[in-house]
Amino acid sequence: MSEDRTVALLGKLIGLNRSLTSVELFRRADQNRREGRVERATEFVRQGLALEPNSLLGRLLAAYLYVAGRKMAAAKAEFERVLAREADHPRALLGLARIAFEEGDAARCTELLARALERYPDFPEATALMEATTAHALTPAPSVEARTFRQDRLRPPAGTRDLLLLQNDGTVLWSHPEQQARDELAAHLLRLARIASSTLARSGYGPLRRAILDGAGETTFIRANDTLLLSLTHPPGADTRNGLLEMNTLWAASLQELGMAT
Amino acid sequence: MTTSSDASVQSTPTPRGQAFRDILHGLTRVDHVRGGAIVAPDGFVITSELPSGLGVEALAALTATLGRELEVGAAKLGRGEVHTAVFAAEDGTLALGATHVGFLVIIGDRELNPANARTAMRKAVAAIHEGWGPDNPGVG
Numbered sequence: 001m002s003e004d005r006t007v008a009l010l011g012k013l014i015g016l017n018r019s020l021t022s023v024e025l026f027r028r029a030d031q032n033r034r035e036g037r038v039e040r041a042t043e044f045v046r047q048g049l050a051l052e053p054n055s056l057l058g059r060l061l062a063a064y065l066y067v068a069g070r071k072m073a074a075a076k077a078e079f080e081r082v083l084a085r086e087a088d089h090p091r092a093l094l095g096l097a098r099i100a101f102e103e104g105d106a107a108r109c110t111e112l113l114a115r116a117l118e119r120y121p122d123f124p125e126a127t128a129l130m131e132a133t134t135a136h137a138l139t140p141a142p143s144v145e146a147r148t149f150r151q152d153r154l155r156p157p158a159g160t161r162d163l164l165l166l167q168n169d170g171t172v173l174w175s176h177p178e179q180q181a182r183d184e185l186a187a188h189l190l191r192l193a194r195i196a197s198s199t200l201a202r203s204g205y206g207p208l209r210r211a212i213l214d215g216a217g218e219t220t221f222i223r224a225n226d227t228l229l230l231s232l233t234h235p236p237g238a239d240t241r242n243g244l245l246e247m248n249t250l251w252a253a254s255l256q257e258l259g260m261a262t
Numbered sequence: 263m264t265t266s267s268d269a270s271v272q273s274t275p276t277p278r279g280q281a282f283r284d285i286l287h288g289l290t291r292v293d294h295v296r297g298g299a300i301v302a303p304d305g306f307v308i309t310s311e312l313p314s315g316l317g318v319e320a321l322a323a324l325t326a327t328l329g330r331e332l333e334v335g336a337a338k339l340g341r342g343e344v345h346t347a348v349f350a351a352e353d354g355t356l357a358l359g360a361t362h363v364g365f366l367v368i369i370g371d372r373e374l375n376p377a378n379a380r381t382a383m384r385k386a387v388a389a390i391h392e393g394w395g396p397d398n399p400g401v402g
Contacts, residue, residue, distance in 0.1 A: 035278045036308060036363035036394065067304040068364070070333070095304065098327060102334050125305060125323035132324060181339055188335035195331055196349040196356070199324040203316065203369045205354030212380060213332065217342030236342075240377035 022052035029061050038068045056082055056089070063095055072099055088119045094126050101133060104187065109133050132198035149174050153253045157246055162233040165254050166190065168226070174254070189231055193224055210247070212240065219243065223251045230254055281393060282363075283309050285386050289368050292382045294375075296354075298368035301325045308364055321367070329358060329365035346383040348376045355379055359387040363394055 020028075025048035032041035042065045049058045063078035076099050082092035097112035113130040116123055154174055156163040165174040166186050175182050197207040211222035219238040223230045230251055234243055255261040282300050290298050290311050299310035299318065305326040310318050332344040348357045352372070357379040359366040366386055370379060 033302070033306065034308060035282070036302065037278075064302075064304040064306065068302050070303065094323075098305070098323075098330070101327060102330055124317050124319040128317075128320035128323050129327060132327065185339055188331070188339060192328070192331050192335065195324060195328045197351075199321065199328055200349060200351040200354065200356055202320055202324060203354060203356065205351035205356070205369075205372075207351055208349055209352060210350040210376070212348045212376060213344050214346045214380065214384070215336060215342040215344040240380060244376070 020047070022048040022055060022058065025051070026055065026057050026061060029065075033061065033065060033068070036068075038065055041065055042069070054085070056085060059085075060089075060091055063092070067095065067098075072102065075099065088115065090116045090120045090123055090126070094123075094129070097126070097129060101129070101191075104191070106133055128198065128202060132195050135194060135198055149257045151176070153257055154250065156232060160232050160234050160246070162220075162231070163250070164189070164229075164231045166229045166231075168229070173228075173258070185231075189222065189229060193222070193229055210244065212243065221247045223247045228254070228258075278394070279309070282390075283311075285389050286311055286366065289366065289382055289386050292368070292370070292374075292378060294373045295368050295370040295379075295382075298366065299325065300364055300366050301329070302364040303330060306364075312369075316369075321369075325358065325365050325367040329360050332358070332360060345387050346380060348379050348383070350376060357383045359383040359390075361387055361390040361394075363390055366390070 025044045029041045029044035029048060032044065041061070045058055045061045045065060049055065049062065052058060059078050059082050063075045063082065066072070066075035066078060076096065079092045079095040082089050083096070093112045093116035097109045097116070100109040100112060110130065110133050113126050113133070116126045117130065120126070154163060154165070155176060162185070163174070163176045164172065164182070164186060166172055166189065168190065170186060170190055172182060172186050193208050196211065200206060200208055207226060208224050210224070213220040213222070214236070216236065218236055219234045221232050221234065221243045230247065232247060232250060252261065286298055286300055286309055289295065297312035297316070299312060299322060300308040301322040302308055303326055305323045307318055307322045312318055312321070332347060336342065336344050344360060346357065346359045348355060354372055355370045355374045355376060357368050366383065368379065368383070
């Protein structure tokens with residue numbers, strides 16, 4: 001058997017395409033990634049890294065593709081490999097910062113973003129994420145006195161559940177009915193509200209005031225101002241108009257119970 | 263080194279890329295929508311149609327973070343996947359759709375009806391799921 005045929009056969013057996021250079025494989029990977037073809041892109045990256053295991057571009061593409069496939073532990077490992085080679089790599093720092101944010105580790109997130117911005121001050125994604133991460137720290141929590149709410153005023157309407165009233169520092173002011181995952185839900189809603197507020201503000205619209213989250217199992221309505229957030233869960237596909245009207249009523253009742261009604 | 267996520271590749275238009283652009287274009291034709299984008303979960307912009315002056319990179323980074331928070335929060339809380347979300351401020355509205363491919367986002371002015379945004383986004387998400395959902399990742 002000729003050497004060429006042997007190499008070609010071996011390439012087939014181990015999934016390598018020897019006729020392509022690592023640069024071409026990474027180019028094809030990136031093109032597929034651009035079109036959301038994660039599986040195909042991943043295969044090109046795998047082949048490229050087999051030829052050039054230390055390629056920073058290959059490692060970075062691998063990290064992006066793990067993120068696209070929602071494999072965050074593997075993505076984290078690849079971003080860290082890039083940083084081990086190049087300590088101030090901006091995309092690796094941003095990638096790790098986003099994972100830290102997802103993990104609820106705001107301190108690590110801001111530390112990584114600060115490192116990226118120190119070296120690259122003109123880095124729009126890092127700037128935007130830094131603003132979103134730190135914005136809440138600049139808004140003081142309201143001095144709402146602990147008080148007992150009247151249950152009949154703040155009760156989820158028939159067919160709804162999980163009424164939650166929060167301060168922007170995470171304090172749960174009212175929850176009806178009491179739920180086991182109350183604090184987790186509160187933390188999630190606040191993170192969501194902060195990012196949504198930053199995104200809306202970036203578009204020139206101002207901070208979050210209302211939201212509707214449509215899920216497979218439920219529809220969640222949110223009402224918010226600079227210091228408070230109210231959420232209520234409906235069955236899936238709840239009507240927009242009725243949901244918003246119910247939130248208006250509950251919002252007014254919440255402000256009244258807090259002595260904040262105007 | 264630059265901070266760009268672009269791996270300096272000139273992409274050739276493909277039917278799949280065109281289909282994503284068409285879906286986004288359909289969304290941006292809804293009354294009072296100013297523009298939008300399709301963003302991969304890592305913040306990479308697959309396609310965008312945004313007004314000039316609105317930084318696409320920053321919007322994409324925030325959209326991906328917002329989309330991931332919806333996914334991660336739902337999973338942590340044992341709630342069903344969030345498919346679409348509408349966020350409104352005093353002066354405008356943002357709607358987001360979550361798909362296997364990435365996140366769709368549109369921004370609209372204060373006259374954008376949340377029910378219309380919700381319906382349009384639901385249809386766009388369904389179109390992506392039908393063509394390129396997890397069970398059909400290689401089509402196109």
